[in-house]
Amino acid sequence: MLKNTGILAIGSFSSKILTFLLVPLYTAVLTTEEYGAYDIILSTCTLLTPVLTLNIADAMLRFPLEKDADIPRIARMGIGVTLASGLIVLAGQFMPGAPWRSLSGIGFVVPLYLSSALYQLLVLLARGLERFKDVAVAGVLSSVVIVCLNVILLSFLGCGLEGFFVANIVGMLLPAVFLLLRMRLVVFGPPVASARDHELLIKMVRYSVPLGMTVVGWWMITTSGRYIVLAFCGLEANGLYSVANRIPAIMTTVASIFMQAWQVSVIKDFDSSDQDGFLLGVFDRVEMLLVLFCAILIPATPLISSMLFQGEFYAAWKYVPFLLIYAVINAMSGMWGPFFAASYDTRPMAMSTALGGIVNVALGVVLVALFGVQGAALASLFAGLTNWAWRGIKVRKHVGINFHMRKSLATYGVLCAQGIVMISDLPIGICVSIESLLLAGLFFYYRQGLRICISAALERAKK
Numbered sequence: 001m002l003k004n005t006g007i008l009a010i011g012s013f014s015s016k017i018l019t020f021l022l023v024p025l026y027t028a029v030l031t032t033e034e035y036g037a038y039d040i041i042l043s044t045c046t047l048l049t050p051v052l053t054l055n056i057a058d059a060m061l062r063f064p065l066e067k068d069a070d071i072p073r074i075a076r077m078g079i080g081v082t083l084a085s086g087l088i089v090l091a092g093q094f095m096p097g098a099p100w101r102s103l104s105g106i107g108f109v110v111p112l113y114l115s116s117a118l119y120q121l122l123v124l125l126a127r128g129l130e131r132f133k134d135v136a137v138a139g140v141l142s143s144v145v146i147v148c149l150n151v152i153l154l155s156f157l158g159c160g161l162e163g164f165f166v167a168n169i170v171g172m173l174l175p176a177v178f179l180l181l182r183m184r185l186v187v188f189g190p191p192v193a194s195a196r197d198h199e200l201l202i203k204m205v206r207y208s209v210p211l212g213m214t215v216v217g218w219w220m221i222t223t224s225g226r227y228i229v230l231a232f233c234g235l236e237a238n239g240l241y242s243v244a245n246r247i248p249a250i251m252t253t254v255a256s257i258f259m260q261a262w263q264v265s266v267i268k269d270f271d272s273s274d275q276d277g278f279l280l281g282v283f284d285r286v287e288m289l290l291v292l293f294c295a296i297l298i299p300a301t302p303l304i305s306s307m308l309f310q311g312e313f314y315a316a317w318k319y320v321p322f323l324l325i326y327a328v329i330n331a332m333s334g335m336w337g338p339f340f341a342a343s344y345d346t347r348p349m350a351m352s353t354a355l356g357g358i359v360n361v362a363l364g365v366v367l368v369a370l371f372g373v374q375g376a377a378l379a380s381l382f383a384g385l386t387n388w389a390w391r392g393i394k395v396r397k398h399v400g401i402n403f404h405m406r407k408s409l410a411t412y413g414v415l416c417a418q419g420i421v422m423i424s425d426l427p428i429g430i431c432v433s434i435e436s437l438l439l440a441g442l443f444f445y446y447r448q449g450l451r452i453c454i455s456a457a458l459e460r461a462k463k
Contacts, residue, residue, distance in 0.1 A: 011346045022150055023246050026164060027153045027313040032239030033159045035313075037104040039242035040230065042168075043223045045089075045113040047216065049120070052085035055212025057121040059204040064128035070200065071129070072189040077201055078121050087112045106163040115172040122179040134182045138175035147223055162287030210350045217353020220385040223377035228364040233373055244316040247304060248327040251294060251436045255331035258286060280401050288291070288449045290328045291411050295442050297324055298418045299435040319421035322377040325418055327413060329384040330459070339398050348394035356387030374423070385412070406449050411445070 024036065049057075056078045063074050090110050119142075126135045146167055153163030180187065230238045297304070298321045305317035334351070340349050360383035367375030392405045421434050443450070 023243070023308040024310055025150060025154060027243060027308070028310040029331065030161060030164065032236040032243075032312055033238070034164075035242060036102065036230070036235040036237075036239030037236065038161060039226060040235075041103065041105055041109060041112065043219075043226055045109065045116055045220040046221045046223065048089060048113060049085075049117045050102060050215040051221075052088050053082050053117060053121075053212075054205050055208040055215055056081045056204060057124050057208075058211045058215075059116070060121055060125035061128040062207060063204060064125065071186050073200060074204070075183070075187040075406065077123055077204065081120070082121055083114070085117070086110060087433070089113045094356060105161055105165055108162075108169065111169045111173075112165065117177065119172040119176040119179075122176050122183070126179055126183060129183065129186065131183065134179060138179050140179055142171050142175040145174050153267060160387045210347055213350035214297060214353045217350065217355075217357040217387070220357025221345045221353065221380060221387060224357065224361050224381055225364045225368070228361070228368050228379075229373055229376050232368045237373050238310040240313065240316040241376060243309060243313050244319040244377075245323055246308065247297070247301065248323040249321045251290065251297070251324055251327035252331065254293065255286075255290060255327075255334070259331070259334055279399070280403070283401075285449060285453060286335065287332055287408060287411075288446045289453075291333055291415065292442060292446060294324050294328045294415055295418060295439050298422055299432075299439070301422060302308050318423050319373055319377045321422045322374075322381050322416075325412065325415045326377070326381045326384045328415065329381070329388050332408070333384065333388040333391050339395050340391075348391065348397075352387045352390035355390055356383040358388045359383040369446060381416075411442065414442055 019374050030038075039249050049055075060074065060078050063069055064071050093109050119138075123135055123138065126132075129154070129440065149167035149170055150164065153159040153167055157163065161168070226238050226241060229241050299319050301320045301324075305314055305320065309316055337349060362383055364376055364379035367379050369375070371378070389405070392403060395403075418435060421431055421438075424431075426434075
């Protein structure tokens, strides 16, 4: 698993860092309203993908791992369903009298939807086939194309919002083509003659649809707040809230690098009793690193924002602390996902995210009305905690592991205290003192785990 994590880290981390470094460029070139329009369109495509494709992409990861899997038939079904869903998006885009037709950049909806959906599907297929190097190369290719095209189209040609759309669409389309070419022998190979298309498709859909509900639930937790901000505060405020999510994206990237390999490893080598303590050990170390990383980023938020956010976008820094905490909780909820997938029991995942989504929407309306944009960040945090708690309880059905949820909740409380201190109007000296004490307390609490990680790293370095 460490080897797979390292390979995926090359593609995922490098790509995220390169695109992260573009934040100063598009916050300097685009207005808050333009960025808000792009984010709403992208968020809508993110929601439509699992709904219109029946979330068939998740079946691309699970079904190729089965013994004697009919991989060509699986791959072609996934691609066919995805392409067919694009026709529905096309019909919706040109629906007469639709309110979204006046939105800036609406003409890019279909290419953005298809490029992102196909890229996601092919990445999951490559991971299901354990072609981790191809996934890494595709990630680097995507980031290089996006960076280069953004610099050319925004800085030199002054294409504005249209150039931003083109750069991101091409940045997903080219790596999708690369993956398709690398897997051409599999995708276009002869299927197993005895297999029946409708039986396989039904089995895939029965697996993927509950996970699709999970994806929709995640969308409601992570993204629905932007629509609430749009409704209560306007497109410019949504632009600020959207760009505030760029710093928590660092946390999400760090977690996703490991999660990609963790997911495959848990499914392939599932041991519900965890007799050697490996699963709990990995789980605890990941949580420790994410919590400490978050605890360092929270007090550094104003400084990081001053380097990344240009002009009117700098005001977004105050929404970052609670979004960072949510990113940690979100990642730890995802750590339980593979246990459900390995047991073919995806309903608890769907239920937990649906519940979290309902909490986010209900609280979002109330908190945004009371506290403005900050209310959306708080609603996401509470929704994430709801999802985390539900999964933590339900996962006990499949594994006999004590995940120490009360201790985890206490560390999340310390992070929340850091966030409250940062957004309050305390004098700078008092703020620094409290933040330092809270950070030192977390490092002291995790001292034993840090020793284990450092010793393991030094030992591997010697080898």
